[in-house]
Amino acid sequence: TFLVLILAVFLLFSLSSGFSAEISVFVQTGDSVQLDIQTQELPEFDDLSWKKNKLENIVKYTSESKKEKRYPSYKDRMDFNNKTFSLTLRNTQKTDSGLYTAVAAAESDNNIVTYRVSVIDAVEAPVLTVNSNSSSPDPCNSTCNGSNIIISVIYDSSSCSPEEVTSSDKYILRLSCIGDSIMCNYSNPVSWKTDSKKVNELCTAKTGTYSPAFPPWVIFICLITLALAAVIGFCIYKRKKGTEHPTIILFQ
Numbered sequence: 001t002f003l004v005l006i007l008a009v010f011l012l013f014s015l016s017s018g019f020s021a022e023i024s025v026f027v028q029t030g031d032s033v034q035l036d037i038q039t040q041e042l043p044e045f046d047d048l049s050w051k052k053n054k055l056e057n058i059v060k061y062t063s064e065s066k067k068e069k070r071y072p073s074y075k076d077r078m079d080f081n082n083k084t085f086s087l088t089l090r091n092t093q094k095t096d097s098g099l100y101t102a103v104a105a106a107e108s109d110n111n112i113v114t115y116r117v118s119v120i121d122a123v124e125a126p127v128l129t130v131n132s133n134s135s136s137p138d139p140c141n142s143t144c145n146g147s148n149i150i151i152s153v154i155y156d157s158s159s160c161s162p163e164e165v166t167s168s169d170k171y172i173l174r175l176s177c178i179g180d181s182i183m184c185n186y187s188n189p190v191s192w193k194t195d196s197k198k199v200n201e202l203c204t205a206k207t208g209t210y211s212p213a214f215p216p217w218v219i220f221i222c223l224i225t226l227a228l229a230a231v232i233g234f235c236i237y238k239r240k241k242g243t244e245h246p247t248i249i250l251f252q
């Protein structure tokens, strides 16, 4: 019951914090991002401000004078909408990553919404390499290198299942086969790039023509037939031998 209690408390905590939870937003370096207040009904307020990392004021709008004050840090790189109170950051830089909170202040402060903004670069193009060494044990082993993750897969056109690796910072590297090509897709929350290559003839020849001509069941049936033929042949031979040498019958 103690464990259940802990679970319940944890659940309650995550539910209650869910309402004021921060909204995660990814932006590609240089792009704009618009942060909305996400509500139709604002409480009465004297002024409304957008703050970065809870301390630094970006803009403050005063309801009585209907005037807005822009603070130096984002003065020339932001737009504030005095009707919807949304904040738009332009030409974002990596250093703009952080928490952005809209605060409506009256007798006490009221956090309206919080965004966790992550400004990240577009991914670099991945590099796909197909092993071209035909004498190595796995000639159809392809390797894809995205700058921070590397995966490899052995190509088999009959069952090329996609391989996927996700890094802790949400970069995804995915290797998949399309016909006689292998494609590598490297992506992060703001962008993706691919590299693809036709596979080595050896890989398509091995998996494309050899195995369908002799699937395992054909070989199995051949073996059974051979075994039966051998048994029957042996019986006939033994019978003949038996009639020629009656002494053997005594032993049996």
Ligand SMILES: *[C@@H]1O[C@H](CO)[C@@H](O)[C@H](O)[C@H]1NC(C)=O
Binding pocket: 066, 067, 068, 082, 083
């Ligand atoms: C609201 O913003 C618009 C466009 O930026 C501006 O023309 C207008 O004067 C602003 N209104 C007030 C009351 O500040």
Ligand SMILES: *[C@@H]1O[C@H](CO)[C@@H](O)[C@H](O)[C@H]1NC(C)=O
Binding pocket: 133, 134, 135, 136, 137
């Ligand atoms: C190819 O692979 C074989 C066995 O793994 C190795 O001995 C040989 O040096 C490799 N050749 C090249 C050109 O990499």
Ligand SMILES: *[C@@H]1O[C@H](CO)[C@@H](O)[C@H](O)[C@H]1NC(C)=O
Binding pocket: 138, 141, 142, 143, 152, 153, 154
């Ligand atoms: C494919 O080759 C790479 C390096 O050439 C190796 O690190 C990897 O283990 C190989 N993958 C498999 C599945 O053999």
Ligand SMILES: *[C@@H]1O[C@H](CO)[C@@H](O)[C@H](O)[C@H]1NC(C)=O
Binding pocket: 145, 146, 147, 150
């Ligand atoms: C993968 O790519 C990165 C940069 O693109 C490079 O620094 C690294 O050496 C590469 N790794 C391998 C195993 O090729």
Ligand SMILES: *[C@@H]1O[C@H](CO)[C@@H](O)[C@H](O)[C@H]1NC(C)=O
Binding pocket: 185, 186, 187, 192, 194
């Ligand atoms: C690559 O991956 C991204 C993200 O998963 C996806 O949106 C995109 O369509 C993929 N591109 C191709 C060519 O499959």
